[in-house]
Amino acid sequence: MLVDKNSHRPLEVVLTIPVKTYDIDFMGIVSNIVYIRWLEDLRLKFLDEHWQLNQQIEQGYTPILAGTEIEYKRPIKIIDRVIGRLWLSSLGRLKWTVQAEILSNNELAAVAIQKGAFVSLQNNRLLPIPEEFQKKYLQYQQGIQEIE
Secondary structure, X not given: OOOOOOOOXXXXXXXXXXXXXXXXXXXOEEOHHHHHHHHHHHHHHHHHHHOOHHHHHHOOEEEEEXXXXXXEOOOOEXXXXXXXXXXXXXXXXXXEEEXXXXXXXXXXXXXXXXXXXXXXXXXXXXXXXXXXHHHHHHHHHHHHHHHO
């Protein structure tokens, strides 16, 4: 995969999102709560591509979501072509942050930030970011520096 050195979107995933009839409200636009479901779909795609959830569970931990901030820019209607993008924007010792954007007909419709961590399945306590995941993030960051 070629990386656009100006994008700085580590481990980005892209998802085509169909708008369903049950996604729209009485005004004919996508309900705000649907965006939260779309963010979940994007995070699951992220996990499928970069850090499989089943492997995490087998190793005794799982990601948790600690917060979501979303800013709606423009309404989406059932006939619109919707694409979601999500990437890892920061990775600390204990916490991670992803950023996302929802595009409707190639125009920005919403932006979001989600923060989370990993917890032990045995005691529900926070765990340090797994070393393998840190390495994957650092490899991406080093790849960006080489391009620049």
